[in-house]
Every structure is written in structure tokens, then in C-alpha cells.
Amino acid sequence: MKRFIEHQELARDRRFIRQANIAADLLATMPDDVNAVVDLFEKIGPVIEAGTRGTAAEPLYDRFGPAFTLMTLNEPIRPGEPGTEDRLKMRMHGIYVGELQALEGAGRSLWDFPDAPWEFKMNMARQCWDEARHVQIFEKLLEHVGGEVGMYAESTFLFEAACADDPALRVAGVNRALEGLACDVFRDNIEFAKQSDDELMEQSMDYVLADELTHVRFGSEWVAEFCKDDPERLKRARDFRRETDRRFNFGGARSNEEGAAIPIAWEDRKFAGFTEEELEDLAALGGEGPSRATMKQAIEILVSRFQAGSAIDEEVAS
């Protein structure tokens, strides 16, 4: 078995549909400009559409066009609001496939770095079991909110973005960036569960969050260990984590701004070994790119143009 694989090589059973996540990648580099966001999403509309065909997101595309991805990313999920049910299913499905990729990332760290210290292997092996349980937990939570595995397309960009060939960069990407994102999302979901009086979701998510904090701590400790006496490597690991975090911000959807779709879990991250300085930097990264107001305006324009186009198509057809 070779060392190091590409994200395209991740194996799935026939329930899964694969989709390139160009929206998140491109949003990471967008300026805070309504027209730029609208132009981009009109250009990549066919790719977004292709990723929804044959999935539960197809009716959402038919109704809102390419803007539906922005709508699901940009707004916080609150109980009782329109679209909450669909967005919750999409988020649970996204977390489920994210856990699957985290499981695969931890497993590959065991195989890809056979000469790593024994304690590192122990930590990665433990993470394999934890992530395996998380996959099982989120399969059940997905069913709990009325969804099922494979109902939406899977993007493997978490694995792609986080799995580097240097173990210091790998743990910076998988354990600090990816697992850090998981902490943010789970803390937000715990709040949602509390507001919805959903004790089942609240308790299981809280256990998962506790595991994720442990995994972030593994990352914090191993980056320090792998990079001790090597400031160059430490800088590369920090830059890599920063770049991965930029992509995981989904164009500012994860930020420290008021009303962010995914708020940064500041206290949880501190507990897991992030410094104040790193958190300030993460918050600054979240402030880059299109603001929430810009995204809202872009969504309105995109939806109205898409619906007007659909109406003309129907008229021509009739």
C-alpha cells in the first residue's frame, strides 16, 4: 500500500455522490463586493446544479438557483425559521461526511508516517476510534432530523485541504484546522439543540465536542513537538493551518461577527490549546472576504435573476 493518497481516492459505497466544492474554495479568495459574488455564482451555477441533481438539494436549486448554497452557508440556523429543517439536514449530512474524512485522515496519519513517535501513533489510533464513533453518532443524528446518508452530495475538500505530506502540517491541518472547525460547528449546534429542547442532540453533540477538543489538543501538542528547534517548519505549519482555516471560513460564514452562521467557539478553542493570538488571527481571517450584508444582497440578486430566467424559460416552453 502506498503512502499518501489523493482526495479522489477516498472510497465510498454507492449511496454517496461526489461533488467538487469550488464554491467554498472560491469564496475564500473573494473581495467584499456584491457584483463579484453575483458574477462568480452565475459562472459556477452549472457546476453547483450538477452537484444537486439526484440529491435532496435538487428542489432547492430549482427554486433558488446557485444562490441556495450561499443561503445555507451564510445564515445561522435558528429553530422555527423558514428552511431550518432542510438546512439542519444539510448541516448534519455535512458533519457526517466531515467525520468520515476526519476518520480517514487520522487513519492515513498512521500509515503515512510509520517512523513517527509511538505516542503520536497512540493519539492517532485513539482518534480513529473516536471519529468512527462520531460517524455512527452523526448517522443517527441525521436520521433523528429526518435525513439519510447520501441525500446530499459529498465534497471531499476537508480531506484535500487538511492532509499534507509533512506530519507537522498534517496535524496542523487535520487536528487544528479541521477539528477546530468541528468545535465551532458543534458548539453552535449545541446552542441550537438547547433552543429546540432537543436533549438527545444536545447531549450526544456535547460528548463529540469533548472528543474534538482532545483531538485539537493532540494537534497543538504535536505541532509543538514536531517543530521544536525548527522555526522554519513551525512557520510552514502555522501558514498551512492559516490557509486551511481561510478555506474553512466559507467566505466569512465562520467568523466572530455578530450573527455569524458559525461563530468561533472561543472558549472551547482556548481550552484545546489555541492561544489568544491565534484566535485573534482566526477572527481576522473570518472578517476577510464578503461580509454577511454583501452576501445577503448577492443572494437577493441571484435569486431574482434565476427566478426571472426560469419564468421566461417556462413561457418559451409553453
Added chain:
Amino acid sequence: MTETRMYPGTGKDERTTFAPYSAFDIPQDLRELHGRYDVETTARRVRNFRYAEEWMMMMLGGWLATVPEVPVKTGLGKIIWEGARAADEFGKRLPELRCGKRAAESSEAGNQAFADFIQEVAAPETPDLSIEKLAGVFDVLKPHLLGLYERHMRETDQIADAPTIEILEDIARKTERHIAWGHEVLDRLCDTDAKRQRRHARQRELTELLEKSGGVTGELALDH
């Protein structure tokens, strides 16, 4: 004048109602001293066992990404952790067997042929080879290890080497569970004659290699 100081339970108001403790009440220890392996041999065997457990959990980790069946991925997650703990427990035993503190992280293949055998078990790569991957571990390698663990427990000094027995008891119990899980998965995956043949072919091929290598300790021929 102070009273004579007495032992607890012997004062006139402190009489106990039970018979005094007696060594003759303890059943006779039927275990015998002396086993098949001396300290050095046990240390080498423990390093060999550790090598197999360590490489097995590493290869299973690598396969998580290339096995398409989700229940297999999640089932392997726990087996990987238990494999790592097994290797860790073996490692902790080594300094107790005069191998030095640093030995806790050392693994050693029984011989080069066994190291090559391990690489052959780990060779299947693509998603269509789940049967070959799992047959190597659950039909060949783990049953071989279980057999040797049980044999070591039987044949080593039951009193002097009890700490190794204690470690092996726990690992053997878990290995039995792993094998049962692996067989259940393989039985489900091999739902046609062609697939069952693939499983048996892989099993035959690897068993032959394993026997040629002399097994995890390199002494398979001597053990029989």
C-alpha cells in the same frame, strides 16, 4: 499506673467470634514453576508480538480511506485503537524484562521473511479489494497471533511470568472478538462463489507465506 497495652482484638471486651486466620485454609497452589521460555526469550517474543500488533493497526489505518463500506470503516476504528493498546501493553512489559526503559517503544520482526509477509498483507490498495484486505488480517494474521498468544500463556512460567500472561489474556480476548467481527463482515462481503474463492485464494496464499516465514516469532516450524 498505665494499663498494659494489648493488640487489637485481644482485649477481654474485644473477643472475635471467627476462627483465627490460618494458612491451612488457603487452597493449595497447584501451579508449577518453570516454563518453556526464559526472560530473554519472553522479551524477544513480546517484541515480536508488538511488531505484529503495531503494523496491523497501521495498515488498518491506511485502509480506512480505501475501503468503501462504511460499517467496515467504523468497525475498524475500534480495532485500530485496541491494536494500538495491545502494542502499548506489550511495550510496557519490555522494561520489566530487562530490556531498558527505552525498549517500551521497540518492536522487532521475528525475521525478515515475517517483515516481508506483513508488507504482503498490507499490499491490497484499491477499493475493490476489501475481501483481500480483510482476509489477510482476519483469516490469517489475527488467528495466527491468537494461537501463539494462547500457547505462550499455557507454556510460560505460570507464576514468574504471570504479568505477561495477564497482558496476553486481555489481548487474546479482544483478538477473538476481532476475528469474529472480521469473519462476519467477510461472510457478508463474499456473497457469491467467485468472491468466496477470492477469499480462500488470499487465505491460502498468505498462509503459505506465513508458514515459510516461521510466523510472528520466526519459530513456527519449531513450535509444532
